[in-house]
Amino acid sequence: MLKSEEHFLEIINDVFPNAHPHMLVGRGDDCAVLACPRKLCLSSDLFLENVHFRLSYFKAEDVGYKALAVNLSDLAAHGARPLGFNLNLVWPSYLDAGFCRCMLEGMAEIAGQFNLALTGGDLSLGNCLGLGITIWGQSPEKYLLRESCLPGDVLFVAGEVGLARCGLMLLEENCRHMNQYPLSLAAHLRPVPLILEGQVLAGQEAVKGCMDVSDGLARDLPRFLSRGTGVEIDPAFAVHPEVAGYCRVMKVDPIVFSLLGGEDYALLGGCAEDDWPMVQSRVSSAWKLGRVVARERVFLDGNRVFLKGFDHFEL
Numbered sequence: 001m002l003k004s005e006e007h008f009l010e011i012i013n014d015v016f017p018n019a020h021p022h023m024l025v026g027r028g029d030d031c032a033v034l035a036c037p038r039k040l041c042l043s044s045d046l047f048l049e050n051v052h053f054r055l056s057y058f059k060a061e062d063v064g065y066k067a068l069a070v071n072l073s074d075l076a077a078h079g080a081r082p083l084g085f086n087l088n089l090v091w092p093s094y095l096d097a098g099f100c101r102c103m104l105e106g107m108a109e110i111a112g113q114f115n116l117a118l119t120g121g122d123l124s125l126g127n128c129l130g131l132g133i134t135i136w137g138q139s140p141e142k143y144l145l146r147e148s149c150l151p152g153d154v155l156f157v158a159g160e161v162g163l164a165r166c167g168l169m170l171l172e173e174n175c176r177h178m179n180q181y182p183l184s185l186a187a188h189l190r191p192v193p194l195i196l197e198g199q200v201l202a203g204q205e206a207v208k209g210c211m212d213v214s215d216g217l218a219r220d221l222p223r224f225l226s227r228g229t230g231v232e233i234d235p236a237f238a239v240h241p242e243v244a245g246y247c248r249v250m251k252v253d254p255i256v257f258s259l260l261g262g263e264d265y266a267l268l269g270g271c272a273e274d275d276w277p278m279v280q281s282r283v284s285s286a287w288k289l290g291r292v293v294a295r296e297r298v299f300l301d302g303n304r305v306f307l308k309g310f311d312h313f314e315l
Contacts, residue, residue: 002091002095002096002097002100003097005123007097008091008100008123011097011100011101011104012027012104012118013027014101015101015104015105015107015108016104016108016111016118017117020084020115020117021035022034022035022036022083022084022117022119023035023084023117023119026117026119027118027119027120031120032119032120034083034084034119036083037083037138037139039138039139040083040136040137040138040139041074041075041078041080041136041137041138041139042134042135042136043071043074043075043134043135043136044071044132044133044134044135045067045070045071045074045132045133046130046131046132047063047066047067047070047130047131047132047133048128048129048130048131049092049128049129049130050128053066054171055129057171057174057189058189059102059106059189060098060099060100060102060103060106061102061103061105061106061109062106062189062190063103063106063129063131064102064103064104064105064106064107064108064109064131065106065107065109065110065190066189066190066191067107067131067133068085068107068110068111068116068133068135069110069190069191069192069193069265070191070193070214070263070265071085071133071134071135072110072114072116072135072193072195073191073193073194073212073214073265074135074212075135075136075137075193075195075198076193076194076195076197076198076212076267077144077198077210077211077212077267078137078139078140078143078144078198078202078210079140079142079144079198079199079200079201079202079203079210080136080137080138080139080140080198080199081137081138081199082114082115082116082135082137082195083116083117083136083137083138084116084117084118084119084135084136085111085116085117085118085119085133085134085135085136086118086119086120086121086133086134086135087107087118087120087121087131087132087133088121088122088123088131088132088133088134089121089122089123089124089130089131089132090124090125090126090128090129090130090131090132091123091124091125091126091129092125092126092127092128092129093125095129110193114193114195116135140199140202140203142202142203142205144198144201144202144207144209144210144211144269145209146209146211146223146224146225147209147224147225147226147227148208148209148226148270149208149209149224149225149226149229149270149292150226150229150292151229151292151293151294152272152273152291152292153208153270153271153272153273153291153292154270154271154272154273154275154276154288154290154291154292155221155224155231155268155269155270155288155289155290155291155292156268156269156270156271156276156279156280156286156287156288156289157213157217157238157266157267157268157269157286157287157289158194158197158201158266158267158269158283158285158286159194159197159213159264159265159266159267159285160183160187160238160240160264160266161213161216161217161258161259161261161264161266162239162240162243162254162257162258162261162264163183163184163187163188163240163242163243163264164184164187164188164191164261164262164263164264164265165188165216165243165257165258165260165261165262165263165264166181166184166187166188166242166243166246166257167181167184167185167186167187167188167189168188168262168263169246169250170184170185170246171185171188171189180245181242181245181246183240183242184242184243184246187264188263191263191264191265192265193265194265194266194267194285197267197283197285197286198210198267200282200283201267201269201279201282201283204271204278204279204282206271206272206275206278206279207269207270207271207275207279208269208270208271208272209224209269209270210267210268210269211223211224211267211268211269212265212266212267212268213261213264213265213266213267213268214262214263214264214265215262216259216260216261216262216264217258217259217260217261217264217268217289217298218259218260218261218298218305218307220268221268221298222296222297222298224268224270225292227296228294228295228296229292229293229294229295229296230292230293230295230296230297230298230299231289231290231291231292231293231298231299232290232291232293232299232300232302233255233259233289233290233298233299233300233305234288234289234290234291235301236288237255237258237289237290238287239254239255239258240258243257243258255300256305256307259298259305259307260307268289269286270292273291276288
């Protein structure tokens with residue numbers, strides 16, 4: 001069991017280095033002192049038990065990994081170079097020191113992949129496990145902003161959509177055939193933030209904007225587009241084979257399923273039609289989602305798609 005706050009801090013210091021080029025003064029004082037570039041990208045996300053994950057199918061390592069991965073995806077959407085993060089933690093009495101160490105080791109695994117410093121945070125006892133992370137990185141010169149595309153522009157996605165939703169459904173159902181969907185399970189439990197892809201997109205003058213797809217395309221597309229515009233989905237929509245297989249079994253439309261998505265952590269971007277071949281050549285995982293049209297909402301085969309995607313506050 002965790003004996004005290006000091007015991008918890010000992011585990012953190014065992015798992016995370018307390019020296020980093022970004023940290024002039026590391027953890028242990030009231031504040032860390034950071035060496036910062038001229039411009040920073042800053043974001044934060046919560047990761048809450050029984051809201052974003054269940055311990056019935058998330059290992060401790062997966063909790064730590066994903067809590068940081070979803071924050072890194074926000075930096076990817078702006079093409080930022082990851083630098084550091086703060087961790088605020090609500091810890092329940094039913095979890096022990098072993099769980100704590102494994103969770104932090106999972107977080108340290110992905111932090112190490114991107115040379116990311118843990119600079120500090122806070123800890124409190126609570127009724128269930130909750131992680132709140134604030135993350136930052138060096139901003140590129142070009143800002144990849146929403147509401148920058150015009151009618152006729154191509155909308156594209158880097159990464160997969162629908163896989164994480166498929167993984168969630170399988171895990172929630174405790175499906176006995178889930179071993180047939182390894183990429184779907186991995187997409188939900190251990191999403192890969194597209195940091196390099198975001199940096200490449202930020203370096204292309206042709207790219208008009210970018211955003212992290214976390215609540216599903218059906219929800220995020222209207223957030224990305226300017227008022228008065230929508231999207232006509234390309235008939236060659238890239239449905240992943242695992243998603244297609246799951247949808248055949250469940251007798252649901254695979255494109256609609258993929259548009260609903262959720263927790264995809266793909267990147268949604270836009271560019272002029274003439275620039276699309278160049279963008280696609282630079283980011284191999286990018287595929288054409290559709291075209292911006294001068295009417296609001298999402299359209300498939302000329303018909304409006306009535307989908308909402310995920311919202312924490314909708315019952």
